Amino acid sequence: MSKTHATDILQGIDIVDCLKIEQLLQKHEERFLNRVFTPTEQQYCSRYRNRAERLAGRFAVKEAVMKMLGTGWTGGVAWTDVETINNPAGKPEVKLSGKLAQIAQKMGIETVSISISHTGNMAIASAVALVSK
Numbered sequence: 001m002s003k004t005h006a007t008d009i010l011q012g013i014d015i016v017d018c019l020k021i022e023q024l025l026q027k028h029e030e031r032f033l034n035r036v037f038t039p040t041e042q043q044y045c046s047r048y049r050n051r052a053e054r055l056a057g058r059f060a061v062k063e064a065v066m067k068m069l070g071t072g073w074t075g076g077v078a079w080t081d082v083e084t085i086n087n088p089a090g091k092p093e094v095k096l097s098g099k100l101a102q103i104a105q106k107m108g109i110e111t112v113s114i115s116i117s118h119t120g121n122m123a124i125a126s127a128v129a130l131v132s133k
Helices: 018-036 039-046 051-069 098-107
Strands: 007-017 082-086 092-096 112-118 122-132
Touching: 007 018, 007 051, 018 051, 039 051, 039 082, 051 082, 051 092, 051 098, 051 112, 051 122, 092 098, 092 112
Parallel strands: none
Antiparallel strands: 007 122, 082 092, 112 122
């Protein structure tokens, strides 16, 4: 007799106003960057003319992942527990660390897939994971 495995699909989505990110950069640049983004994310975004647009996309990823996991920023979760990196082909991928990595592991999540899109004004990100029961 073969076992059947149920699978849950977890999904989170977020949209961010790029102008809001620009305003945060103008008011609290170093504090905002260091609290929310990893050094790798900061370095990647600084290579682009419109840095705020790239940062907004990564901010949206962080929010989408936290929504997907149902955590928010409480209980020891840090913004930098979610890091967006790019694979050699340029595809964005997410790397979890700290408290979020522990939560994902307890939930049975091995991989989180993300997608980011942005215009000059808005950035949107989606995060999806499969959990086998």
